[in-house]
Amino acid sequence: MSDQSPAAEPLAETPAQPDPAHAPATIAGTVGPPLSHEALTLAVLERFPNVRTHVHRGELTFFVAPEQVVDLLTFCRDADEFDCALLSDLSGVHFPAGEHVIERQVSTTGWPEHRVSRDVGVVEVLYVLRSITRNHWFRVSVAVSDVEGESRLPTVTHLFPTANFHEREVFDMFGVVFDGHPNLERILMPEDWLGHPHRKDYPLGGVDITYKNDKFIPSPHERDLREIVE
């Protein structure tokens, strides 16, 4: 967090404050009732006509293009009828290109096989926006390429300082680079770690261990499971 202020700045007497123009009222429901999914959708489509919406299990999702994210999130934060002052969550899901296969596993007496085939691999970045004053929430979903170098999104840390840790986590786990982030470093994995563990092409296991007779256990994709079972 602290990286937002330059190192040369003198001692800050008061903590860094967010823009007071968007200060929310402190009691839930004082600004107005929660907006329905239809009202939220209409208001967004009026300004962003090419946004796709989807409702599943009572949850509203807006699918937007990467270049629209900052505009849409700024609109949702500042518009009086939205008033989403809280970015509840920011996470990623990786959908790799090609065949994604979960193989039948011998050691567990045959879980069913699962195959998905896609032309383009994407990392879906999900923003959960919440209004404390109006008590509604919805999800904004952005798909970026999962190819290294093309996997870039603009940061939203200037809108929501809380996105700092979240964006670092998505970078750490999926390799999505957030342009303009004040300190885009690995957060959960060690600094010198190679690869991004939550991507689907990153196998589980496969890390050297120094106990159990110092035997290297290969990752599941390279394991002969019959051998281990015996």
Place this chain on the structure above:
Amino acid sequence: MSVPTQPPTPRPDDELWVEGADWESVVDAVDDERLTVNMGPQHPSTHGVLRLLLELDGEIVEKLQPLIGYLHTGIEKNAEYRAWHQGPTFFTRMDYVAPLYNEHAFCLAVEKLLDIRVPERAEVARIILLEFNRIASHLIWLATGGMELGATTVMTMGFGLREHILDLFESQSGLRMNHAFFRPGGIANDLTDDFEARCEALLEMIPPKMRDFEDLLRRNPIFNDRLRDVGYIDADTCLAYGVTGPILRAAGVPWDLRKTQPYGGYERYDFEVPTSDLADCWGRFEVRVAEIDQSMRIIRQALDQLPAGRVMVEDKHIAWPSQQSLGADGVGNDPEYIRHIMGESMEALINHFKLVTQGFTVPPGQVYLPVESPRGELGYAVTSTGTNKPYRVHVREPSFVNLQAADVMSRGGSVSDVIVIVASLDPIMGGVDR
């Protein structure tokens, strides 16, 4: 090993990095006025393995940087390789001080994807156990917070009272922590016959002990001096940094998901959302102590309306055969059930076998399910592709998010205030690092 390689990102020149070996160069890089101090990860007052990089001007904190990840265990990744019903066993190990909340949020998310509602008895039983867990978690906060101020009596009292709550959990789930007691579709076993008596005994035991706590702390001059006007953070800054839970409520915002967006049957209970306008560490103390009272209020109402009946959904495709509880004679299986699957019904045996080895499948979809944990909004973002395993589970951990606010709360204060501020945030490193 087919791990994609990536060159380490070059670091900006003005960044300070302390990695043990380069301590000399870091010290050289600091100008005369500023001092960089590394606190943790093995410091007794940093709640486990939290590491703080402090930049100090004399005794005054200019900048605080939390460095985390020492307890990262890859729970989210592991869960992708396990069946849905195995999820609670993993997620309960995240926030180990409030394990039932992790199980609850995950189970509610899976139930939302499955579009099922658990039986009423399971719902009420969950709420009773959850609220006891909230009390236990706040007691841990009181105990460790007191210990970090040097008040070891508070520590022994807090942990002592929590042990009685853990006795209740042990009597129901068999484990004192990391219960894996909530399962998608209900709870693992029916409540024991003495459950209500145990709860009543606890409800009688807790209030006088809490009075002892308040007698000990409220007028204690050291406790007052250390907590009052320390770690100020107002409501707008809280929201900007994503801070929820008791810290947001201590800043005057009555935001409690149990009240504002009721889930899992909380709409049936009458309780208040305690707030404070102080927005400092003392305010958080007030809010948490008041929340213990409100939790007991919810438990009393829940005990009054605890119905009889099933604790698992009827659907045999989802319901884990939960009858297999350990009997009083120490024999592990329900003889009636064993007789049914082994002697009467081949289909029941096949169903049992498939359910236990493969688990159930969940329709494709994406849900985000937030619950009010003792530390704030605990959200499970679950993605299913229709298989018997989660495609992705992301956990929005309140400890992880709230920790970001430690910097703005600490600036301008002294080093000793940092201890109090981190304690008042109540981060659990198992939740922060996951």
